[in-house]
Amino acid sequence: MNPRIKWLRNQLIPLKLDGIIVSNPINIRYLTGLSEEGTLIIAPKENVFITDSRYIESVNHKLTIDDEIIAYDSRNLSKYDYEGFFMLDENVGFEESYLTYEKYKRYLHTYQVNLVETEGLLENQRIVKDEEEFEYTKKACEITDKAFEYIIRNIKKGMTEKEVAFEIERFMISNGADGLAFETIVASGENSSMPHAVPSDRVIQKGDIIQFDFGAKYKGYCADLSRAVFVEEVKEEYKEIYDFVLEEQKRLSNSLKDGANIKTVIKDRETEYKLKNYQVMHAFGHGVGLEIHELPILRSNQDNILKENSIIAIEPGVYFSGKFGIRIEDTFKVTKFGAEAITKCKKDYTIIKLA
């Protein structure tokens, strides 16, 4: 049997579950490798993937006999087939943070079971990455690094944020990315004060900070990188903030090691921000994997222990509303001694010339 499905079946025993219905496509991909639409049912007697006529051919191409997963076209399943996966009123897990209220009610009706919340069972398992997941992430990070090195040498006079963002995305796709980890952020001048700015038609100008935030996806795994660069010159007030943010990222990566309590680490950083009178505008980071935002969340309300071989983005930032902002972010692997950067592109002051 597919080893991740085997793991999942073993989890059901202490949870006193007779089965589990997996609906979140990311969790289905994690467990089976399938990216086709459908529902994965781990039932007492069998593992079943219910898809439809659009996908059944490609699903059957991908599944091997070793997976021990039977694929069905939903068209060929009757009401009784659905009711037959489980016994009446068996306890069956479901993903309460993915399933809509409407589908929850429909599942109750379709499967005639007692649906039980599973409290992030799969999301928590996905935190620690295996060797293959690490290799894919590394590849995504390499492409992302190269895109940064490329873009800082290729911003031309008159280019808008949108055009710069598109160049980054084009570079990543034509250099092996199978997609974008998320929508690219290119925020220049006063736009950099908004952590989640959308690229606009603003033309890049002398004296600007350009805040980048982007990442490639490789075999489904995401990279996450932010850099702030300076156009033609660096103002002194920018340097001070840049140095602070970079120093904060170093402190975080030293503290975020196997066994560290996230709450304690982040509380310390928040104290430092308060001393400087800077606002904390967003989390200091997050897990990265098949999704760009995964567990763990690096916030002071997270009383959780960090684990070796987790992959996390660490992204301190400081923002001055309507003026400017600076954020530095890398993708890291958690080790016994701290967090080791997987993205590796330069982070001393970068001053670009408009060609």
Added chain:
Amino acid sequence: MNPRIKWLRNQLIPLKLDGIIVSNPINIRYLTGLSEEGTLIIAPKENVFITDSRYIESVNHKLTIDDEIIAYDSRNLSKYDYEGFFMLDENVGFEESYLTYEKYKRYLHTYQVNLVETEGLLENQRIVKDEEEFEYTKKACEITDKAFEYIIRNIKKGMTEKEVAFEIERFMISNGADGLAFETIVASGENSSMPHAVPSDRVIQKGDIIQFDFGAKYKGYCADLSRAVFVEEVKEEYKEIYDFVLEEQKRLSNSLKDGANIKTVIKDRETEYKLKNYQVMHAFGHGVGLEIHELPILRSNQDNILKENSIIAIEPGVYFSGKFGIRIEDTFKVTKFGAEAITKCKKDYTIIKLA
């Protein structure tokens, strides 16, 4: 007050609702124009948008006094503020097809109200488009048409499906699209037999069918276009299927007019497929708007009446597993006399030469 919010407040009266909590970002964008993350609360005394520190600045930029929407940073709201939006146990609508089971439970706790299902109230309202929505869709369709005309003249020997897909996307973005309506499909040769194929590294070859399915997004509004083209030559067996599919699309666009019952129209097409012994692999179409798949759904189980000024994609297709498939799709506006195509690029046999 913003007219769409005014409309929504009027809907609450016959539904005996004291308010509604809107969580689906697409519905929030439809009602307010905001694309920032947050929750829209239509309460007896006020309209409120709760966002967070990442977005509050840009939200306040966009809202005008005429909107009559107050924006809050969630950080500044206490437990009592949340409970104060409604009276204890008031009936408040929620989006059961968007909200997860987990958030449903959290809302109950946070707002201390009786949550009532709203059965697609907003999704149904979004079916009929206004003049501005139609203009945006038209622009998205124009960009999409141009991308098709461009790509059929620019496929070179040795190009893979992935490279062709990327060229289409590059063209749309650099010709005014603000994004893609969905991930581009380029499926060549036997891959065309899978309606939802993902572009692969397969090289385009003489004798192939290339099945395209793509669309631009403009000001949030989607276009949807599918074409099947032939490489260097057209096999006779392909022509027969192509003619059938094109004829089916014509029949559908003639029948899908204001007042038509979707069920009746689609049942007729299914009968035709059965006579020819072709399988119906997917719906014959769907609404198009802020989302690529909206209401109405063009399936025989939809006992619904079509309305003037709806925008729909009509997409009959015929597929032979492991061999080939042909689908023709355009974006249409529903009128009193039938459906009028908004995408307009050619659909007689297109034979491309590999330059």
